[in-house]
Amino acid sequence: MVRTYFLLAWTWTRAAAAYPASFWLMTVFGVIIAALDVAVILVVFANTTSLAGFSRDEVLFLYGAASVSFTVCDMFVSNLDRVSQHIKAGTLDTFLIRPVSAWLQLATDRFNGTRVGRVLQAGAVLGYALAVLDLDWRRAWMIPVMVVTGMVIFTALWTLAGALQFALTDAPEVSSSFTYGSQQLSQYPFSIYGRDLVGGVTYVVPLAFINWQPGLYVLGRDDPFGTPEFMRFMGPAAALVLALLAALAWRQGIRHYRSTGS
């Protein structure tokens, strides 16, 4: 499965590399767009030293950790949210009759290697934050765990977004509220949000485990909402549950898909 994935991704990358100038330009532009979110954080902190109890560098740490997970998924699976486009164009049927899973083919469809720039940008911010924050290095093992947990959660979200588009073929933009909305949500410490919203994204959709709960552990801070200590370590379990639900939803979507017949 992994081999097939990289074979398909490599094919698309080679196609894109036929235009090297365009390839590098888009990589650079990807970095610039991603940097806008950092620019907003810097503008906010040009006006204050702390936002809902968190310093600039702590926010950059939370941003960096979530963004590494997000941008990796944006590169490798985000094309799943083009399901509705394929349904409308009638091209989904071709994916279904080939001897590779439709999920893999859709994830690699028009694989875009230029998004690697965003991954590097996110990594650079995370690296900066880790360098300037005075962290307790006995807790650093959590950083790779949280990044991988975040990747599983974002992959599940994109799969859900794709599955949702089998139902909402005319309104695909709704699904980007979940994927890109989750990224926007996880850029800032959850202490800025309302208690109900944080409850929802902790216990209903486990977005709090992308970076907030494990991030609190890495930073050695208590949860302003008073969740118990063990919640910091629940990320991998929550991510697996979400991934299972996403897989089920995806299968339902594929099963109930009726071709346009044209």
Added chain:
Amino acid sequence: MSSHIRRCKTIPLYARLVRYGFRKHATYVWAALAGAFTNSVFGVLRAYILIALWQTRPGLAGYDVTDAVTYCFVTQAFIGPMQLFGGGLGIPERIRSGDIALDLIRPASLQLSSLAEDLGRAAYLFLVRGFPPMLLGAAMFGIVVPTDPGRWAAFLAGFAIAVVVSFGWRYLVALSVCWLVDDRGVAVLSLVLTTFFSGLMVPLHIFPGWLGDLAAALPWAAMVQLPTDLYLGKAPVLETLAFQAFWAVVLLALGALGTRAIRHKVVIQGG
């Protein structure tokens, strides 16, 4: 005499194009509602950032917390009508396919007919994508709703000019396809400039030092920051409208020059 007849026909023509633009986009009601939903969700997330900032700095930039929340939802409501993420015009595709040659020989100006259609589009999206974020913001946080009819008039005038400014900018971006093989670079540049320097992400008033002064003088300020300030009653009405009108005229004039330039270019290529 003949010019008199032409003028009589011209105005109804463009009025009809405005109506067609409105009706064309009214076909995609689900897409518009989905956009409204997404704009509302992001509005809520942005609102929390601004609330947190204004709680630590009450009165920052002359806004109180309610003003800041209102700012957030009003600006989210602008995304659809002003196409702040780019696009909205069919010109780039028509340049690529060569259909633009047909548009250029039509007896109506390409720029004005595009503007007319875009105004119809903006009017439709103002209704469908503008109100939901504001209603949600009002329900969740409470927003400022002006009671003074004068302020509403100022806001609607500022909003209308802002749509023209946004058209003027997007038209220039669209024409650039004629000279560039790959227009994605310009699209990204425009996205960055428009979302950051219009005040869509955070109010321009809180930009530090020279960056704030620069942003306030650029055309993108006329799109989002200024009409929102008119809504909040935080800006002198006449000066603000004059500044917006200045940029609308400059961008439309550049667009007219650009239209002339592509007319020559198309003739050369189409020989």
